[in-house]
Amino acid sequence: MALLAARSLPAQAIGQGFELERSGQYEQAAAIYLATLRAEPTNISALLGLERVLPPLNRLGELLPVAQRAAAANPSNVALRGVLLRTYVALNEPDSARALALEWARAAPRDEAPYREWAMALEDAHRHAAARDVLLAGRRALGRAGAFGIEMAELSQLSGDWEGAAREWAAALTDAPVQLPNAASALGEAPDGQREHIARLLTDGTPSPLARRLAGELLLGWGQPLRGWAVFEPSVATPSADAAFAARRFADLAGGRNTPEARRVRALALARYADLSPPGGVAARARADAARAFIEAGDQVAARAVLERVAQDSNAPPDAQRLAQRAVVEALIEGGKRDEAGRQLASNARLSADDRASLRLRLARASMLAGELDRAEAELARDSSVETIALRGWIALYRGRLSDAHRLFLAAGPYAGDRRDATERTEMVALLQQLPGDSYPALGGALLLLAQGDSVRAAAALRLAAGRLATGGGGEGSGWPDLLLLAGRVAARLDTAQQRSALQVFDEVVRAAGQGAAAPAAELEWARLLERRAETAEAIRHLEHLILTYPGSAVVPEARRELERAKGAIPRS
């Protein structure tokens, strides 16, 4: 009991030292560590503690005698030797460091540790060239050309030699393939000008599968997913657990990038991963995910081909089948096969109720955008969700039933869809409030063209609709300037000819709308279009006119910001 108590004393004391160190009281922590070493000279925790707290106190010199005493007391202890070696280097005593490292190397001739410790200490002291020399000497002494590859790669990188770093990493991966993520992460930081050199270095000749994987991941990270996949794919051609893991990792990395090419590459990698996995749940789920990724990338044909594999897989578990069935219907809707999608929705028992409801909404939206308004309405017949109310609002709008649309949008409120959907509905409510009458089919048709992406015809139809309102005896309050402004906004985003027409439209709105809200909004759009056309001086003139003429307009803060941007006063981030 007495012995136990005596042994626990240093342990308690050193724990107190850690606490003091954590709270930033380095002086007090150092006193505890030194006291611990007086009682127990080889206490490695106390030595390491001193190694941490003495440098910020500018008292590193005090570490040397205690580290020497510890190493002398237990010469075979690698950790104690390491502390002493690092202390010599930090105190800039190169001869002592060399002597200790070489003595250590003689005692352990096949061990990398002496050279590694020595080099890392030099690297910490920012003496990169000396650290490199030590590692090269270690390679020669050990007779292993691949030794210290990772350390050499880091040193090359620190000195800006990115190709050297890539060469070292590629060589190091042969012995340590688990380092691939670290290699990709380190080389991924290469400056733009170095990237092509690295890619070529890794892919020239007949690269090893690991070099291909490294190059593929790097190219993916540098925004070249298709090229990355082309380089990567041969490395996962032969089935193995390792190849499957690599393919999955590549798919996950591609999933972090939101471009059509990256989505396609993710789909390809998932499909390959499924092929490399044993038949059953994992493969089926991967195929369902691959199909979704193909759909997101716009490749319905590839998506369907992958899904057929799931359907044929008798080992696929129910959740994977469900995912696949959902993806099949999604692919049908996206591919314009709405009849077939409708049949699947009506008859496919493997779809869950939630999937069926959301797919029905999706089908209704697709039908609406295709101009099949009756069919869209029929799809929604048995649904009373807030999403459905919002969609019914759009259907009513495209039919030209303005008051119904207004009522339905207000009923849906901000709760349906995401923020963008809610904003679109709010903008439409604002427009509808300016328009007279309950029904205006011509406007509904124009807005449907806009939703279908036929902007040229939509702009013309909106101008026509505005013109009819104006000639129908509408003054400023009839809403025609707001409609004309919408036409201008649509045209402003099109080709040069349409942009010229947009400029005329904005001019007309500014001249005709008086003090209504449409005039300053049109002038702001006018200025923005001029800026996009590089007519900056003219844009500035309009922005200044807007700010001075309509000081109470809600768009004045936006105009001021545009003015700053036009004058180059907003920093580029």
Next chain:
Amino acid sequence: MKRREFVRSVGRTAALAVGADLLGLAPPLSSQLLIPMDESQSDHLKAYGVTYRVVQAGIKAEWLLNYRGGSFLLPDGPAIRRDAALVGVSVEPVEDARVTAIRGEIEASNMDAVPLEKAPKVAVYVPPNVPPWDDAVTMALQYAGIQFDKVWDFEVLGGKLAGYDWLHLHHEDFTGQFSKFYLIYAGQPWLAEMVRFNADAAKQLGAATVPDLKKAVARRIREYVGNGGFLFAMCTATETLDLALAAERVDIAAVFADGTPMDPQADAKLDWSKALAFTGAHVEPSPQIASFSDIDGHQVNAPARRQPLGAFKLFNFSAKIDPVPTLLVQNHRQVIPDFYGLTTSFLRTRLKPSDIVLADEEGAPWVKYINGNHGKGTWTFFGGHDPEDQQHQIGDPPTDLSLHPHSPGYRLILNNVLFPAAKKRELKT
């Protein structure tokens, strides 16, 4: 720019402005325009720009110290109204009777009216290559619309400072150790470029090393102040300028900067009589610690010494007796959140007795904002890097000041820009 040119420049859209008049939108002119600088102001920072441009056009303005947050009084005119409206600055037309009432209130309170009569010519010390950080003063000047020139070592040593009324220094390390960035950013292309660029400049300008070059530049800057210049420094420039001046004949640079280790007796050899603001500081002896000396109270990049941020409070000076410090602390907020820089604050124990403390953190051993005289000129040091980015990191996007139009920290910077415009005979201290 003269008055006629000002009117022309702000009247570029004359036709449209006339249009507004015809619509009956232009209000009738009053006697004067008050730019309030209290909470009612819609853009405090741009208000300085409006005032600067008025003074630049040769039109007299007044700075009403302590009156509604340090407001400006300008003559009324369509061009000035237009300028203020375009940039979103609130103005209040004031008739003669109200001006008289304002003057009465100023006379009876801790307030004063300082005429502004000459727009200072502004120079910002910045390397010609693009450093990967931003300079709060450059951003403030650009946002407010105040013109400035960029100068660097070639211009300073070439005697070009004499042509400027106001000089700003920011993130420069005048000890020539590249802000000790190699500790954190070794291998970064921008750091290699910075080292190469400075070494080339040293060679071209006949200095043996970069630290020698920066010391020579520091001495010229001190001469500039001695000859009547206004110096405003922030962040690292404050501390390292004084270290470079005190170390005229001492090697305080680590081996990586000049090829020789720092003089181990450096502390004892420093001549603080040559420095502007500080005295008795200890130079950091370790090249492994990202700190220059113990002048900075916060030591942001030395983890064992780093101190947390608090808030600093502006002093309330007597406007009629001490118009200079009063002018430098004009603000609509008296307590401002602190912000880090490589040099964040200044230890009280390292200040010269003649320094005027403009702002400090109550109960803390450091101060934030100081001012003093040297020869015929004046210097002001403000710790920290960016008042609206408390922990600015290299590579962070620049602060968009249109999102901070009421920034009290940036107001302090702009107070300094207008300071040299104040009529000198009115400044008693």
